[in-house]
Amino acid sequence: MLERGITLAGLAEALGVDEKTIERWITQNRTPYRRHRYAAATHLGVEETYLWPDAIPRQQVAAASESEIVNLYPHRWAMPRDIWGRLFSQAEEAIDILVYVALFLAEDTGIQRLLEEKARAGARIRVLLGEPDCAAVARRGEEEGIGDAIAAKARNAIALYRPLRQIDGVEFRLHDTILYNSIYRADDELLVNTHVYGSAASNAPVFHLRSVAGGDMVALYRESFERVWDGAKPLTED
Numbered sequence: 703m704l705e706r707g708i709t710l711a712g713l714a715e716a717l718g719v720d721e722k723t724i725e726r727w728i729t730q731n732r733t734p735y736r737r738h739r740y741a742a743a744t745h746l747g748v749e750e751t752y753l754w755p756d757a758i759p760r761q762q763v764a765a766a767s768e769s770e771i772v773n774l775y776p777h778r779w780a781m782p783r784d785i786w787g788r789l790f791s792q793a794e795e796a797i798d799i800l801v802y803v804a805l806f807l808a809e810d811t812g813i814q815r816l817l818e819e820k821a822r823a824g825a826r827i828r829v830l831l832g833e834p835d836c837a838a839v840a841r842r843g844e845e846e847g848i849g850d851a852i853a854a855k856a857r858n859a860i861a862l863y864r865p866l867r868q869i870d871g872v873e874f875r876l877h878d879t880i881l882y883n884s885i886y887r888a889d890d891e892l893l894v895n896t897h898v899y900g901s902a903a904s905n906a907p908v909f910h911l912r913s914v915a916g917g918d919m920v921a922l923y924r925e926s927f928e929r930v931w932d933g934a935k936p937l938t939e940d
Contacts, residue, residue, distance in 0.1 A: 703746065706746055706747065708745070708746065710724055710725065713742065713745065713746075716741070716745045717738055717741050717742060717745065719738065733754055733756075734754075739753065739754055749913075749918065749920075749921040751918050751921065752921060769914045770911045770912055770913060770914045770919045770920055771909060771910070771911060771919075772891075772910040772911060772912050773909075773910040774907065774908070774909055774910070775907060775908040775910070776907055777904070777905050777906065777907065777908075778895055778903060778904045778905070778906060778907075778908050779904050779905065781908060785893070785910075786807065786810070786813060786886070786893075787812065787813065787816060789886065789888045789891060789893060790813065790816050790817065790820065790888050791816060792888055792889070792891070793820055793825050793888035793889050794823075794824075794825060794889060795825055795826065795889050796825060796826045796827075796828070796887065796888075796889060797817065797820060797825055797826070797827045797828070797887065797888050798828050798829075798830075798885065798886075798887040798924075798927050798931075799828070799829045799830065799885070799886055799887075800830045800877075800881070800884060800885040800886075800926075800927050800930055800931075801830065801831060801832070801881075801884040801885075802831070802832035802838075802839055802842060802852060802856060802881060802884070802903075803831065803832060803852060803855040803856050803858075803859050804859070804884060804903075805855045805858060805859055805862075806904075808858070808859040808862040808863055809862060814862075814863070814865070814866050817866060817872065818866060818869050818872070821869050821870065821871035821872045822869070822870075822871070824871070825871065826871060826873075827869075827871060827872040827873065828873050828874075828875070828931060829863070829872070829873070829874045829875075830874075830875050830876075830877050830927075830930055830931060830934055831856060831859055831860060831863075831874065831875075831876055831877070831937070832852070832856050832876070832877060832878070832881075833856075833876040833877060833878045833935075834853040834854075834856040834857045834860075835853065836877075836878035837878065838878050838879060838880045838881070839852050839853050839856060839878075840852075840853065841880070842881075842897075845899055845900055846900065846901070846902055847900070860874075860937065867937065873936070874936070874937035875931060875934035875935060875936055875937055876934055876935055876936075876937050877930050877931075877933065877934040877935075879930050879933070879934075881897055882896070882897055883895060883896045883897055883923075884897070884903060885923055885926070885927050887923075887924065887927065890912060890913035890920065891910070891911065891912045891913070892909075892910075892911045892912075892920055892923055892924075893908055893909070893910055893911075894908065894909040894911060894923055895907075895908045896908070896909070911923070
């Protein structure tokens, strides 16, 4: 509530309950009825399991999380060519991208134009690229057997994104994190490209996920993105 700037009175009005009821949820660790849990989580823009992790049986969380899987592709190259455009075009609030390079996106003029349009329409665009000179990028190149090619591709991507970096609402950061997957998010949908030792990301499986009430897979990947974002440094012209 503090993070969202929402008061007790504001949340009580939105949920149709008394302020003292919400006070008891907070100060006495009371668990609300399910309809109130869902309504509160929706209003605050978080997952129900984040606010009340013990309120939902583990079996229900597992079942709901399984329902979050829209599709599974054995390889990124086997995905429909237009899936990236379809994913990003539906975003109204946020687009998040966490990769080392994903040069195929940086080279796609249509995708860059789409991201610009979304930013101008009010969506928040955040892109995390690998720091070209960091140890994690170097190690990934060694694992794939291509040496410093990933570092070179990262520099290329940074250059290709220069026009997009000038747009209000678009923010780029560089990270030095060891990635176990790449994440592409549009509001409540994600494409998660797993990383496989010794194989390029284009040959690895991709999960298409959509957030479902009670599930926690999407929330898990979104939290992972936030941790990397918080530890990354802004990409400047220098």
